[in-house]
Amino acid sequence: MSVGVGVTGMGMVSAIGLSVAENLSSLATSRCGITRVDNFETRHRDNVLVGEIKLSNTALEERIGLIKGHGVTRTGMLGILAAREAVQQAGLLFTDPSVRTGLISSTSVGGMDVTEKYFYSYTQDPELQHYILSHDAGVSTQQIADDLGLKGTVTTISTACSSAANAIMLGARLIKSGRLDRVIVGGTDALSKFTLNGFNTLMILSDTYCKPFDQNRKGLNLGEAAAYLVLESDALIAKEQKPVLAYVAGYGNANDAFHQTASSENGEGAFLAMQKAFAVSELVASQIDYINAHGTATPNNDLSEGRALLRAFGNGVPTFSSTKAFTGHTLAAAAAIEAVYSILAIQEGMVFPNLNFETPMEEFELIPQADLLRRDVNYVLSNSFGFGGNCSTLIFGRY
Amino acid sequence: MKGKCFIQGIGAVTAQGVWSLDFFNQATEITQAKAYAQQPSYKELIAPNMIRRMSKGIKMGIFAAQQALDEAGVEDLDGVITGTGLGCLEDSEKFLKNILDNDEEFLTPTSFIQSTHNTVGAQIALRLGCKAYNFTYVNGAVSFESALLDSLQQLEAGDAQSVLVGGIDEISGHTFTLKQLIGEVKSDEVCETIRESETRGVNYGEGATFFVLRSSPTMESYAEVVDVCIQNRLELGELKEFIDGFLQRNKVERAAISAVVIGNTGDMGYDYYFDRFGRLFEDRSQLYYKHFYGHSDVASAFGMATAAYVLKTQEIPEEIVWKTGKQMPLNYVLLYNQYKGRDHSLVLLKRS
């Protein structure tokens, strides 16, 4: 009999709110966070829209209480804010060494937001050099662990846009295998010129508000965010008598093995990931009440994902929506913020709307939930796919 | 059913060339601050249409992976799990420079696509048509050990029967100038082996090391991976407890360890952790490997190859002896690594 894994805390920052409560309020009132880029200079400012957190780095430093010379990049700062909230909700103290604790974070840009500012000036300006080491992806995770005062199993996953789903998956498995009693899992990614220009070269950025699963979708809006969940073993939860927000019912990862960036036409990897998640959860497709889709609003993703949904659910595709029109695509953090949204859907009995949807896609008859829907939600399936064919599915259930 | 974890194949591309059974007696000690890998010919392995875009990190990864697969004779993989500290640095740097130098104009996608940390794992899967589980870890000096931990868990849980696991890191221009600027990497003028080192910083070595792991052994198994453990921070005074706790969980006495493999780099700032570790295994053979591989976040993968070699052959090549210990049958080998007092790891291998 495998050990159950409960979620006892959640924390997040995104373009639609600096806490879980603020995010919920935006989701429930269809308030999207998509704007022009304000926090850094870019020549693409008038051509792209982003889900940007409207706090400058200085404002973030103050909020966290960092002192000069700290070396924490925006990615790390967003992560610290979100992780603190999650840990606070779960009421974690790191004083008892017998409770084996871990932190599995994820990021794709790491400290790139700082590197792209100072790459050439580092050699002339010793004042900046404390940031040099902050570039490496794992450093933001170290900084979050240090901020929390956490010592233990700490690592970082980077599988592009499915990263945080994989962090949650690894965390759940570390608890199930008995290696850890509790683990903080999630991801963080700041907006950067690097990713903005990168996605621009792929010609998959929309010049207007993204429209997931719409016939006339033109691409994605990039975003930035961080979110963390606290996962704890059944045994620890029972011992500490903690309220549980939801449990991690299933998970699966598969590789599309089709193309370095694009998804296959029939959504093979996505289909396999969902199948694996069903197998782990011992659920059948018809038990899923809501799908939080990856739904980036690129022509390729939504077609491929739609086809995978049809393969996995047949004619019974449940209510689904992509929340990326609210937040933008937050890359490594996406699966973490969407895990929080999935759990909120269960807690609040709400399916959050797929904003900006107008015209169904011609390839199939899949219509996303366009308005807020109040209904009982017991099981939510959340998809996240990344470059390199990386496909991940998580299933959360009512506890 | 609970599986175990056996090393069935090894592949590597290093500053000494590629992995072979006479690797150690052909190797020469690294004295340069940046040790570039000797690149094998890739043409036989990678289709021209794929190779033309690949940076050396991807090519090294594919080569080492295939070498391990060939040796293990495994075709069906249930997972491809990689670790990298710095990721696809060459492509990241190339794309970043293009942004900065051309003021965000005339940028092309290839280097951006390949700057993603999971590129090597993805390209291996793409080339093999492998739709299985595919993860990439990027956490400094425990990047490889994280990948190993994941592999071990999957094999133990019966979720996988065979897994490809490895570590890759590459050297690129400006990033390394910066690393030298802040003393992480020794400066180009310094020319010291690990044993001679009197300065701070490391001799950095790029490369890739891969393993095929299987849940059941064969006559050809190198060794069994008994357990792995990672820890983000550890005070020097906590080291003994950390090691003893790990061994206790695995029901192995410290006295049962026949040899240890340490990740010392010659960095005067932090090698004292290895000295302290060594004192706990005073009369045992202490082996090292970064004098041949160089240091990188995933050099410890090569450390595991070294330990596996020793267990399989039951011989310790004198070239890898840091400190001589008493002669005994080699049953358990314990690996310890850390970098700058952070990201500590222990890996326990057993003769199979």
Place this chain on the structure above:
Amino acid sequence: MEELKAELKGKIIEVLNLEDITVEDINDDDSLFGDGLGLDSIDALELIVLLDKGYGIKLSDPKQGKAIFESINTMADFISKNRTK
């Protein structure tokens, strides 16, 4: 026109890093994608930048590339009609 075609072949080989292929290996009407030269969607994006950088032509929709990049002939034809530099 012939000059432009030769120039294009050279640039394509360079930009796409087509090792082992020379200008002589590419015929004007060879298909660049699929069975011909075997280029793919990432190469198409590289070629879009080549049009912008080399000839001052901006494509906003990658789908436009399909017809333009069919062969050296179609590319040269499109460039000569639309170039701004």
